[in-house]
Amino acid sequence: MRVSVVGSGYVGLVTGMGFVKLGNEVIFVDIDYKKIHAINNAQPPIYEEGLEELMKKFKGKYHATDDYREAILNSEVTFIAVGTPSREDGSIDLTYVKQASREIGKALKEKKDYHVIVVKSTVLPGTTEEVVKPLLEEYSGKKAFKDFGLAMNPEFLREGVALKDFLNPDRIVIGVQDEKTKKVLEELYRPINAPKLITNIKTAEMIKYASNAFLAAKISFANEIGNICKKLGIDSWKVFEGVGLDHRISPHFFRTGIGWGGSCFPKDTRALIKKAEELGEDPMILKAVVEVNERQPLKLIELLKKHVPELRGKTIGVLGLAFKPDTDDVRETRAYIVIKALLEEGASVIAYDPKAMENFRKFYPDVGGRVEYASSGEEVLERTEVLLIVTEWKEFEELDYSGKIVIDGRRIKAAEKNAKIYEGVCW
Structure with a gap:
């Protein structure tokens, strides 16, 4: 099948x-010429395990452009995978989703064949039908579910x-209204052996939010x-090892x-x-x-x-800047706080961080420019006696923490075993 993907960030590029x-x-459709150039040269603009190898192997089976018309007219299915950032008040910013919907609508106006548009971006229940659909119809002059x-199709x-x-995947969730679209997406996902849940559009949107809210x-x-355990001298990891054995909890x-x-x-x-x-509604649990x-x-x-x-006047070493290991993403990283x-x-x-130092410097200019960046974890240990562990990169297990004061936020066993003074946040 011929697929187009609008937005080539983490979700769009990996999906495509x-x-x-x-x-x-x-x-791939993007407005960032650096990303377009990188993708067309089989160079992922983000770090994600296995992505570069995959792009090199299949070069010629994909390309990137800033031309919506080219993408829509030469594909059967279009995924909207643009960002939906937060505004200052916490509400969702749909600027990029609306922009993509308008441009897709303009291109659809010229297309005779039935084309399927799939919202992959994380949007609140009602957005696809109340925001995306009217814009597509307005700019294409066509009717959804008919033309x-x-x-x-939320991402997980x-x-x-x-x-x-x-x-x-654990599951594939597809929110649809018409049978023709359902069949197209079932065919597209047929090679993946996973439970496929078909729902209405609004339910699919809510499944994504409910899943993330529960995990958070x-x-x-x-x-x-864990904070209570720390005060009681109890290892919270052992507590939750026991709790997690309950099949109802995991x-x-x-x-x-x-x-x-x-x-x-x-x-x-x-x-x-x-x-x-x-x-x-007053979502008390979510606020807490x-x-x-x-x-x-x-x-x-x-x-x-x-x-x-x-x-x-003290120099403190910080190991890890990415919000989690194996990525260069620093959005909402605990390292900033x-x-x-x-x-x-x-x-x-x-x-020091294996992948995220440049992103941290750019993303947090208020503090990033005041941080000295080391070339390795070993250099951090050589230059300070006091360390905070913020991201659990595997390579941090290879460091020698002898003689150091280590406050660990992620449980690096080598530090726990060898540091002169060691404190874990919840253990």
Whole structure:
């Protein structure tokens, strides 16, 4: 099948290359010429495990362009995979979704064949039918579900293992209204052996938000229990090993530490809170989930000051800047909160991350320019006696923490075993 994907960030690029691997031809549409050039040269503009190898292997089966008309007229299905960032009040910003809908609509006007548009971007329930559909109809002069198909197909990709998740998902959720669109998407996803849940469009949108909100809540719950465990001298990881053996609960997402970040959980939880309030509901649990998460990284600073009461003038090493390992993504990373607090205390910071240092410098100019960046984890250890572990990169297990004060937010076993003074956030 011929597929076009609007937006070539983490979701769009991984989705498109996943479809290429399944035997389809893909056209990526983007407004960023650097991204277009990189993709056409088989160079992923983001870091994601296995992506570069896949792009090199299948070069010629995909290309990128800024021309919507070319993409729509030369494909049968178009996925909208643009960003839906948060506004300051937590509500969702649909600027890019609306822009894509207008441009797709203009191109659809020229097309005679039935074309299916699929919203892959994370949008609140009602958005596909109340925002995307009217724009497509206005700019194409056609009717949804009659002249063209419209569907919602949420993504459940974890950065760092996104390609594996695309090809081996827990489930595929397809929100559709008309039978023709349903058949097209069932055919497109036929090679993937996973449960396929067919729902209406609004339900598919809600499944994505409910899933992320629950996972965020599970982590915040674990951290709240973990904070209590810390005061009682109990290892919270052993507690949740026992809790997770209950088949009703499962052990996943019980890794206590300094909380969640990234491009999904923070913005999606805030957007759902905002939507609930607009509907006259008070989402007390969701609000608490966010509040616990915002406080959690500062536990590192509290524990640090037990051992180094005066931080002014001290050089503190920070290991990890990405919001999670195996990605260069720094959106909502806990490292920002930690480093900002250290700088406010008058400390100097030397940091290292295998992939995310350049992104951190650019994304957080208020603190990024005041951080010294090391060339390796070993260099950080050579230049300071005090370390904070913020991201659990595998290579941090290979470092020698002998003689160091280590405050660990992610449980690096080598530090726990060898550091002169070691404190875990919840253990």
